[in-house]
Amino acid sequence: MIEIKDLHKSYKMGSNSLHVLKGINFNVEEGELVAIMGSSGSGKSTLLNILGMLDVLDEGTYTLDGVPIINLNETKAAKYRNKFLGFIFQSFNLINYKSAAENVALPLYYQGVGRKERQVKALKYLEQVGLKQWAGHLPSELSGGQKQRVAIARALAAEPKVLMADEPTGALDSKTSYEVMDLLQKINDAGNTILIVTHEPDIADMCKRIVHLKDGVIVEDKMVDQVRASQYV
Amino acid sequence: MFSRDAWKEIFETIQKNKLRTFLSGFTVAIGIFIFVVLFGFGNGLTNTFAKFFGDDATNVFFIFPGRTSVPYSGYKADRQIEFDNSDLADIEKNFAMFVDYVTPRITRGGLVKYKNESNNYTNMGVAPSHQFNEKTIMMKGRYVNNQDIKDKTKYAVIGRLVEKDLFKGEDALGKYVDIGGSSFKVIGVFQDDGGDNEERKIYIPYTTRQLIEKNTDKIGQIVLGFKPQIGYSGAMSLENSLEKYLKSKKFINPNDENGLFIRNIADQLKQNQQLASVLQIIVSFVAFGTIIAGIIGISNIMVFVVKERTKELGIRKALGATPKSVISTILLESIFITTISGFVGMILGTVLLNAMGDTLEDYFITDPYIDTGIAIFATILLIICGALAGYVPARKAAKIKPIVALRDE
Known part of the structure; x- marks a missing residue:
């Protein structure tokens, strides 16, 4: 699903250049649930942003579902993001003046799906995350956990190849975090590929594979026995 | 999109x-x-x-008599200049090429009475062509005509507001009003775009005014309408030659600024x-x-x-x-x-x-x-x-x- 070879990325900070990713080689197969761990500054968010086409790589190759991701202009990147990827952010990033259902329907709008169908699909995914009765509410009327579940529904609505979550539980208490992880595990059980960036070991343990980043290189890449979140809920 | x-x-x-x-x-x-x-x-x-x-015609000169400030050709300074009927005729004759019409204007004020109503109005002794330079619009009846001038008739043309004030809705035509002690027959009522003051005026034949004032031939001002074709520069040179002519006729020093005045509307308008x-x-x-x-x-x-x-x-x-x-x-x-x-x-x-x-x-x-x-x-x-x-x-x-x-x- 994802193939990365010899990935380098550096940021220019004035006259200095900060080498963040120093040669990453990394593959993800379909149906995996991967945690990318590392302390802050290890490059884990940069890696996710490059994988999510929110940022561009300096060197190396990136292939997503057999498509080489190279020399993308903004329009093409937008189309690929819409087609391949679903994003879940730490701060939810819902549009505050749109209701839950409208937020979920937004990626479908950019896919060119008709209005009626958008509404039907939005309700279907809200139901999947258990928020169907909250469809008409604004984000400001929802709790943190509910917001994140709306965001997950939105990420799912586009039916992406890969879900990318950047610290999805970072702004939530542990109980709500486990609820969100339980949901993500169920989505993974259904066959979806999920990448989660986190620095919390207990969240990482709920994935099937942990990739450890330190100073821009992968120091550890191991399969783990998944801890089911449902036992904590 | x-x-x-x-x-x-x-x-x-x-x-x-x-x-x-x-x-x-x-x-x-x-x-x-x-x-x-x-x-x-x-x-x-x-x-x-x-x-x-825009109320008044723009191709008009107003000529006012003044008082000389310097002695000239045997006359002392501080002499009052007066225009009379011969000046009208002379201007008409000598400037016939350029002049459309000439009319005198003898302005007087005074009490005007009709039945129990009375009020002070300006009355003007004028010739028929005065209608053109004031752009007077007749509502009913007629303006002063040449026969009136000749016969020195006691006819009056009154403003719309004079009729309104004095006649109180009555039709003024054919009625007699008392203007400064003489009785005048109303032959016309006019309106004027120049505002209320213009419509509180009364026009009478200038010869009648002269007759009342001991059969004098003096006139107050001269109003002259020139042919519009002569244009702005023509008007300016006409003004110059007119001034020269009148000064020499009235024995005024050519450099005396106070002997007479010509108000040139075209210049002002510009x-x-x-x-x-x-x-x-x-x-x-x-x-x-x-x-x-x-x-x-x-x-x-x-x-x-x-x-x-x-x-x-x-x-x-x-x-x-x-x-x-x-x-x-x-x-x-x-x-x-x-x-x-x-x-x-x-x-x-x-x-x-x-x-x-x-x-x-x-x-x-x-x-x-x-x-x-x-x-x-x-x-x-x-x-x-x-x-x-x-x-x-x-x-x-x-x-x-x-x-x-x-x-x-």
Whole structure:
């Protein structure tokens, strides 16, 4: 699903250049649930942003579902993001003046799906995350956990190849975090590929594979026995 | 870009961001509104000028006698100059090429009575052609004619307001009024665009006035209408030769400024028209400034709107919005708001101008109006500038990497 070879990325900070990713080689197969761990500054968010086409790589190759991701202009990147990827952010990033259902329907709008169908699909995914009765509410009327579940529904609505979550539980208490992880595990059980960036070991343990980043290189890449979140809920 | 879905998306955004919509709409509406009103006032000012000076004919000289200030050709200084009937005839004869008509004007005031009503009015002894230089409009009856001059008839032509004041709704025609002790038959009632004072005048044949005043041949002023074909420069040279001729006839030193005076309406008119056009330029300048201020206002708001929406646009981009769709969302929204509010401001301004009509006449603003073309042009200019002003930050926002836009503050 994802193939990365010899990935380098550096940021220019004035006259200095900060080498963040120093040669990453990394593959993800379909149906995996991967945690990318590392302390802050290890490059884990940069890696996710490059994988999510929110940022561009300096060197190396990136292939997503057999498509080489190279020399993308903004329009093409937008189309690929819409087609391949679903994003879940730490701060939810819902549009505050749109209701839950409208937020979920937004990626479908950019896919060119008709209005009626958008509404039907939005309700279907809200139901999947258990928020169907909250469809008409604004984000400001929802709790943190509910917001994140709306965001997950939105990420799912586009039916992406890969879900990318950047610290999805970072702004939530542990109980709500486990609820969100339980949901993500169920989505993974259904066959979806999920990448989660986190620095919390207990969240990482709920994935099937942990990739450890330190100073821009992968120091550890191991399969783990998944801890089911449902036992904590 | 113009799909129904895109518009629905825009309407929803507008509906759910009322303050933002109101701010940008209000700026545009008020800008256009002030522009329309100011421009209308400018036109109203010009109208007032046209009305003030359009009342009387412009191809006219008024010649007043004065008092000499230097001795000349055996006469002492400080001599009162007087015109008489021979001057009329001489001017008519010597300047026949240029002169359309000549009429004397003997101005007197005094009590005018009809039955129990009485009031003070100005009365003027005039010749028939006086009607042309005052642009007197007859409502009923007739003006003084040549037969009246010849027969020295005791006929009077009275102003509309004289009839209204003295006759109280009665028809004045054929009735007799007492003017300064003599009885005159009313043969006509006139109106005049020059205002109320002009309509409180009474015209009588000048020969009758002379007869009453011991059969004198003296006349007060001479009013001369020249042929319009001679043009502005012709009028100026006519004024010079007329002055020379009269000074030599009346034995006034050619350099004596006080012997007689010629008031040249054409010259005055030209100056007044210049003043009016300068005023119009100033008002247009101010109005243009308002439009500029409006453009700056809407530009500021657009920059603010894009700034405020940076995060939202980042989210949209992460969800698959292309730069083109980001730009068109912002632009269509801004064009939609500015178009609606621009035309609202324009219509409100026009309605206000129409409603005002004559109410500001005391402040020299008559019938303010604005050409629809100019109003629409200004509105469209503001819309285009608003769109341009929105385009620059919108393009910038569309180029921002979603990752930057989404960064937590």
